[in-house]
Amino acid sequence: MTTRVVLADDAPLVRTAIGVLLRQHGLQVVAEVGDRPALWEAVVSTQPDVAVVDVRMPPTHRLEGLEAAIQVRATFPQVGVLVLSQYLESRYLTTLLGGSARGVGYLLKERVAGAGDFIDAVQRVAGGGCAVDPEVVSVMLASRRDDPLQRLTAREREVLALMAQGRSNQAISEQLFLTPKTVESHVRSIFLRLDLPPEPDTHRRVLAVLAYLRPASATPPAAGS
Amino acid sequence: MIYSLAVFGVLLAAVVLPCKAVDVEHSTWETIFGGVSGLLFLGAGAVAHHRRPDNRVGLLLVLVGVGWFAEDVRFVPFPVTHTLGLMLSTASSAFLAHLVLAFPTGRLGWRPLRRLVGVAYFAVFGLTPFGALFMDLAGIGPAYQRNLLHIDAPWMLEPIRRLVSVIGAVVAAAVVIVLVARWVRASAPQRRLLGPVLLIFLIGGVASTVGNAFERFDPVRLGALAVYEVAFCLLPLAFLAGVLRVRLGRTAVTDLVIDLQQPLTPAALRDRLAAALGDRSLQVGYWRPDAGELVDAAGAPLPLPAPGSGRVVTYVDRAGDRVAALIHDAALREDSHVLRAVTAAAGLMLHNQRLTAEVRAQLVEVRASRARIVTAITEERRRMERDLHDGVQQHVVAAAIGIRAVEVELGPQLGDGVRVLLRSCGEGLETALYDLRALARGIYPAILSEDGLVPALQSWVDRLPAPVTLAAAEVPRLPLAVEATAYFVVAEAVTNAIKHAQADRIRVTVAAEVGAIRVTVDDDGAGGADLGAGAGLMGLADRVRALDGDLVVRSEPGRGTTVSASLPATTVERPA
Numbered sequence: 001m002t003t004r005v006v007l008a009d010d011a012p013l014v015r016t017a018i019g020v021l022l023r024q025h026g027l028q029v030v031a032e033v034g035d036r037p038a039l040w041e042a043v044v045s046t047q048p049d050v051a052v053v054d055v056r057m058p059p060t061h062r063l064e065g066l067e068a069a070i071q072v073r074a075t076f077p078q079v080g081v082l083v084l085s086q087y088l089e090s091r092y093l094t095t096l097l098g099g100s101a102r103g104v105g106y107l108l109k110e111r112v113a114g115a116g117d118f119i120d121a122v123q124r125v126a127g128g129g130c131a132v133d134p135e136v137v138s139v140m141l142a143s144r145r146d147d148p149l150q151r152l153t154a155r156e157r158e159v160l161a162l163m164a165q166g167r168s169n170q171a172i173s174e175q176l177f178l179t180p181k182t183v184e185s186h187v188r189s190i191f192l193r194l195d196l197p198p199e200p201d202t203h204r205r206v207l208a209v210l211a212y213l214r215p216a217s218a219t220p221p222a223a224g225s
Numbered sequence: 226m227i228y229s230l231a232v233f234g235v236l237l238a239a240v241v242l243p244c245k246a247v248d249v250e251h252s253t254w255e256t257i258f259g260g261v262s263g264l265l266f267l268g269a270g271a272v273a274h275h276r277r278p279d280n281r282v283g284l285l286l287v288l289v290g291v292g293w294f295a296e297d298v299r300f301v302p303f304p305v306t307h308t309l310g311l312m313l314s315t316a317s318s319a320f321l322a323h324l325v326l327a328f329p330t331g332r333l334g335w336r337p338l339r340r341l342v343g344v345a346y347f348a349v350f351g352l353t354p355f356g357a358l359f360m361d362l363a364g365i366g367p368a369y370q371r372n373l374l375h376i377d378a379p380w381m382l383e384p385i386r387r388l389v390s391v392i393g394a395v396v397a398a399a400v401v402i403v404l405v406a407r408w409v410r411a412s413a414p415q416r417r418l419l420g421p422v423l424l425i426f427l428i429g430g431v432a433s434t435v436g437n438a439f440e441r442f443d444p445v446r447l448g449a450l451a452v453y454e455v456a457f458c459l460l461p462l463a464f465l466a467g468v469l470r471v472r473l474g475r476t477a478v479t480d481l482v483i484d485l486q487q488p489l490t491p492a493a494l495r496d497r498l499a500a501a502l503g504d505r506s507l508q509v510g511y512w513r514p515d516a517g518e519l520v521d522a523a524g525a526p527l528p529l530p531a532p533g534s535g536r537v538v539t540y541v542d543r544a545g546d547r548v549a550a551l552i553h554d555a556a557l558r559e560d561s562h563v564l565r566a567v568t569a570a571a572g573l574m575l576h577n578q579r580l581t582a583e584v585r586a587q588l589v590e591v592r593a594s595r596a597r598i599v600t601a602i603t604e605e606r607r608r609m610e611r612d613l614h615d616g617v618q619q620h621v622v623a624a625a626i627g628i629r630a631v632e633v634e635l636g637p638q639l640g641d642g643v644r645v646l647l648r649s650c651g652e653g654l655e656t657a658l659y660d661l662r663a664l665a666r667g668i669y670p671a672i673l674s675e676d677g678l679v680p681a682l683q684s685w686v687d688r689l690p691a692p693v694t695l696a697a698a699e700v701p702r703l704p705l706a707v708e709a710t711a712y713f714v715v716a717e718a719v720t721n722a723i724k725h726a727q728a729d730r731i732r733v734t735v736a737a738e739v740g741a742i743r744v745t746v747d748d749d750g751a752g753g754a755d756l757g758a759g760a761g762l763m764g765l766a767d768r769v770r771a772l773d774g775d776l777v778v779r780s781e782p783g784r785g786t787t788v789s790a791s792l793p794a795t796t797v798e799r800p801a
Contacts, residue, residue, distance in 0.1 A: 011619040017626035024633050056614065063675055086614055086662055089672050089684055109618070110658035113625030113651060143687030 002028045003126045006046060008039040008065065009054040009084070018052065018112060025119045036064045043072050043079060050080035050103075050126035055087065066092055073104060080125035084109045090140050090214050093132060101166065101206040105131030130166030130206045137164040140213040151193050159186045164209045168202050227274045227284050234267045234291040241297040248300045258454040259293070262461070266290030269461035280559070281331030285324040286464055292317035302369040311372060312354040315389070319349035322396050325426075326403060329418045329467050329559050341399050348392040356385035401430070415556040417503065421463035429456035477501040478566045485570060491522030491578050494571065498551065501567050506536075508552040509575070511582035519550055522578065524585030527552070541568045541575055549575040595771035600706040602768075603669075607705070610669040618661050625654035669709065678708045678742075679735055682715055686733065691723045697735035700742060703794045710768050711735075711744045711792055714776065717761045718746035718788035726750025726786055741774070742794040747787040754780040762788070 005027050009015040012034070019029045031042035035058040043051055051072055055065040069081040073096075080103035083096055093106045105125040111133060112118045121131035141149070141161060152160065155176075162172045173183045187205075191198050194212060199205040242260045245251055251259075267290035274283025296317060299310020322345045326338050333339045359381045361372045404423055411419055429452075436449030481501040489497065491509065499507040510519030510527040519527040530536035530552055537558060541549040557564055628651045636644065665671075673681035679697040686693045702708075715733055722731045728750030736743045766776040774792035 011615075011623065013623040014619050014626070017623045017630065020630045021626055021633070024630060061611070061615065086618055086665070087671055088662065088666075088688075090687070091672065091676065091680055091684060108662075109622050110625060110655050110662075112622065113629045113655060139688045142690075 002026065003050065003123060004028050004030045004046065004048040005122065005126075006031045006033070006039065006042045006048040006051040008033045008035075008042075008051065008057065008068070010034045010057045011054075014054075014109075021112065021118070022052075022122070027119070027122065035059065036068045039068050040071070043076065047076070048079060050082060050122055052082045052084060052122065054109075055083055055085035055092070063092070066096060069096060069104075070098060073098070073100075077102070080104065080128065082107060082122060082125045082131065084112065088133075088135060088139060090136055090143075093136055093210070094214055097207070097210065099207070101130040101203045101210070103128045103130075105166070106136060107131060107133045108135055124166065129168075130203065132165045132206075132210070134161065134165055137161050137213070140164065140210070144213055148194050152190060156186055156190050156193075159183065160190050160209065163187070163190075163205060164213060166202075166206050227287055228271060230284075230291060231267045231271045231287045234287060234294060235264065237291065237294040237298075238263055238267075241294050241301060244300040244302060245297050255454070258458060259297075262454070262458045263290045263293035265458060265461040266293060269465040272465060276562075277559075280329075282324065282328055282464065282467075285320060285327060285331070286461060288320040289317050289324055289461075292320045299370070302367065304369055304371040304373050307370050308357075308373045311357040311360055314357065315349050315353050315393075318393065319345040322400055324464070325400050325422070328422060328464060329415075329556075338403065341396060344392060345396045348389050348396075352385060352389050352392070356382065356389065359385070401426075411556075413503065413505065413554075415554070418467045418556065418559065421466045422460070425456050425460050425463045429453055429460070432456060477503070478563060478570060481567060482570050485574055489574060491582070494574055494578065498567060498571060502551075502553060502557055502563065504554045504557055506554065510538075510550040510552060511575070511579040512540075512547045512549055513583050513586055514547070516586070520582050520586045522582055522585075524582055524587070524589045526586075539564055539568060541572055543572045543576050548572060548579050592771075592773070596706070596773070599710065599768050599771045600704075603706045603709040606669040606709070607674055610665045610671060613661060613665040613668070614671070618658065618665070621654055621658055621661065625651055625658065628654065670712070673708060673712055674705070677702050678711055681708075681712055682733060682735065685712075685716060686719075689719070689723070691731065692729075693719055693723075693731045693733060695733045695735070697733075698737045700735055700737055703742060703792075706772060707742065707792050707794050710765070710772060710774075711742060711790065714765050714769065714788070714790045715744050715746055717765055718786075721754065721762065721788075722746065722748040722750060722786060725754065726752075728785065737794075738791065740793060740795070741791050743789060743791045745787065745789040747785060749785045751782065752780045752784045752786050753782040754778060754786045765790075 005022055007015055007019055007022070007029055009018065015032050015034070019032055022029050030046045030048055033039050033042050039051065039053065039057075042048075051069070053065045053069050055063060057065050057068075065083060065085075069083050072079055072081050081096075082105035083092075084107055085092065086109050088108065096106055097104060103125055105121050107118065107121055111121070124131050138161065141157065141164075149157070158176060159172060162175060167175070169180055169183045169187065172178070173180045176183070178186075188198065190196075196208055196212060199208050238260060242256060245259075246253065246256050266286050270283045270286030270288075270290060272283075273280070273286055277283065292313070293316075295310070295313045296315065297310065298313060299307045301307070301310070319342075323333075323342045326342060327333050333342060357372070358374055358376045359378050361375045361377075404419070404426065408416065408419055408423060432449045432452035436446050436453060439445035439449065478501055481497055484497045495507060495509045498509065499505050508521075508527065510521065513520055519529070521527045529538055535555050536552055537555045539551045539553065539557075540547055541551065551564075551568065553564075628647055632644070632647050632651070639647070670681050670685065672684050677700065679695075679700055682697070683695055686695045703711075719731055719733065722728055726748045728748035731746065731748045734743075734745040734747075736745070762776075762778070769776040769790045769792060772792055774790060776788070776790040778786070778788050780786035
């Protein structure tokens with residue numbers, strides 16, 4: 001069955017380009033829209049598998065793409081939402097997830113032009129999976145400078161990054177040229193070293209990893225400082 | 226002219242007083258008191274006119290004196306003078322009413338007052354002479370007491386006399402009401418002018434009332450009469466006292482001149498001027514020629530008093546240039562002599578203080594314009610970030626996707642050279658996007674305008690290659706320029722620390738203080754940093770100061786570096 005996509009971006013040229021790319025890969029673009037109200041209307045009327053949404057759109061040119069995505073996820077859990085953003089901000093990812101990694105994605109816009117990553121992410125989110133931009137994940141990894149992460153081996157850190165991007169064990173083993181069994185043992189070891197309870201379910205695993213990577217933000221200053 | 230009138234009054238007195246003295250109707254004391262009163266009016270009028278030629282009070286005082294003696298012309302032993310005297314028998318009272326109502330300015334101003342005085346003049350110079358036509362004492366008194374214009378209609382006499390006395394009572398009551406109302410509304414300097422007159426009126430009024438009440442009891446009646454007569458003698462002196470305030474003021478001016486030998490602060494000078502002028506509400510404004518406005522000692526604009534507010538402006542000029550202005554009670558204008566003396570004496574010091582006030586005023590403006598510039602720069606950066614995001618970035622994204630689509634569509638059909646070219650174009654565009662994103666974020670992080678200072682700092686700190694900790698209090702949303710300046714101070718200080726300090730630990734603290742926000746970056750590195758050395762930090766210090774904040778750098782060699790900026794912060798409501 002063809003994946004049905006609603007595409008929302010206020011720049012017509014970008015919208016057209018993404019549309020062409022999606023059709024080239026056999027996906028069906030059921031609606032192309034340029035602002036938030038039109039996006040909502042299209043989602044309601046076409047019930048697509050996935051909505052690809054620009055983070056900033058009219059009328060206010062702030063974060064209405066993000067807000068619309070959250071609204072769609074809350075109202076239509078079966079519709080996947082992939083947010084395209086120019087902002088390398090893990091904060092917006094956390095806002096977007098809101099406690100569930102089912103059918104959701106946050107990609108930097110330039111990822112769209114990169115080889116198969118974008119189409120793969122669209123397919124994954126349409127299928128109820130999760131897709132987080134590798135660069136966002138690497139910023140999150142870099143920001144955790146405490147000990148538990150230092151205990152991981154280089155290979156384990158690679159596996160952790162791919163888990164955070166929303167990849168399944170199958171995908172990880174293909175990407176790293178490892179057997180599924182080796183990937184599984186890496187995953188177990190990572191959870192053990194990070195003191196996380198094992199999560200067999202991929203969705204809950206992504207959440208757990210992302211939550212680990214992005215704990216509470218700034219701590220209040222100590223008294224007297 | 227007024228002096229001639231006064232001299233005429235004195236000559237009149239010289240003529241009528243001997244005649245009155247021999248008249249049996251009047252006691253010697255009465256004649257003496259009356260004469261003294263009249264002469265005092267003439268003298269006080271002359272003095273008042275001498276002091277304040279432009280004020281009509283002097284003229285009115287003289288007219289009261291002349292009228293006073295004109296009433297006694299009927300005792301000059303000729304039928305002609307007797308007849309004339311009968312006509313003028315109440316001449317002084319209209320002038321007196323006019324004088325009291327016009328005191329201290331000499332002007333009546335308010336129309337009802339002018340009408341009231343008009344009525345008084347009509348009664349005195351219209352009705353009374355008319356009534357006198359029906360009066361004749363022929364055969365009762367001495368032979369000369371004969372009315373040459375007599376009309377024999379005695380029944381006319383009584384109604385006219387009653388009418389005159391009713392009008393007299395009404396005018397008297399109105400005068401009292403006006404005086405009381407004036408006292409109630411008067412400012413302190415005005416009360417000092419009105420006070421003596423009012424007091425004498427009060428004493429005279431009470432004495433007259435007591436005298437009438439004890440009409441049949443001679444000791445009291447005569448006592449009250451004496452008091453009344455003394456009070457009437459004092460009345461011209463009371464009016465004169467108002468005029469003599471010029472003299473008192475001159476003493477205060479002398480004190481002021483002595484005080485002015487020492488340099489005074491603007492506040493002290495104001496107090497001295499207020500004391501010299503007797504107006505505690507006095508304000509001093511300094512003239513700014515370039516702006517054409519008055520400012521106070523701190524350089525803040527000073528509004529001019531509204532017309533009719535009872536306060537007026539007197540400008541102080543020096544060598545043809547406007548220096549300052551005194552904003553004071555309008556009553557001081559009656560003492561224009563003192564006002565001129567005071568402003569002349571204080572001119573030099575006001576001139577010096579004006580320069581200071583002008584510099585302060587310019588400073589106020591420069592500070593405001595600096596703050597506006599910083600805000601404008603911040604707005605400009607944000608606009609640039611938006612333009613990059615919505616313009617260039619979108620076009621590059623579209624181009625990159627387009628190339629990708631061509632590659633997918635035509636890949637197998639393309640020659641190797643073209644395929645490699647397309648691939649490297651695509652990669653070049655990706656690099657461009659990466660750089661653009663970093664550039665846009667460096668110009669103005671979108672997260673700063675969307676989510677505020679602390680999330681923006683957290684996000685920035687997260688992606689640093691060095692360990693930097695952020696400890697932040699709850700900070701409300703602040704004005705754009707404040708958030709941006711605080712953000713860039715931290716960014717610059719942390720970047721410096723990473724580059725130069727060789728620190729193991731860099732700590733960023735954001736603290737909310739009363740009406741201010743403080744950001745601090747401290748490290749345990751080499752120290753020895755200098756605010757002057759780093760152009761980046763120097764520029765930021767300028768921006769902090771432009772927002773009325775301050776930036777401090779402490780960096781002793783071997784003891785690490787602390788950069789701390791405090792910015793005044795008022796919370797703002799923003800559209801969500």
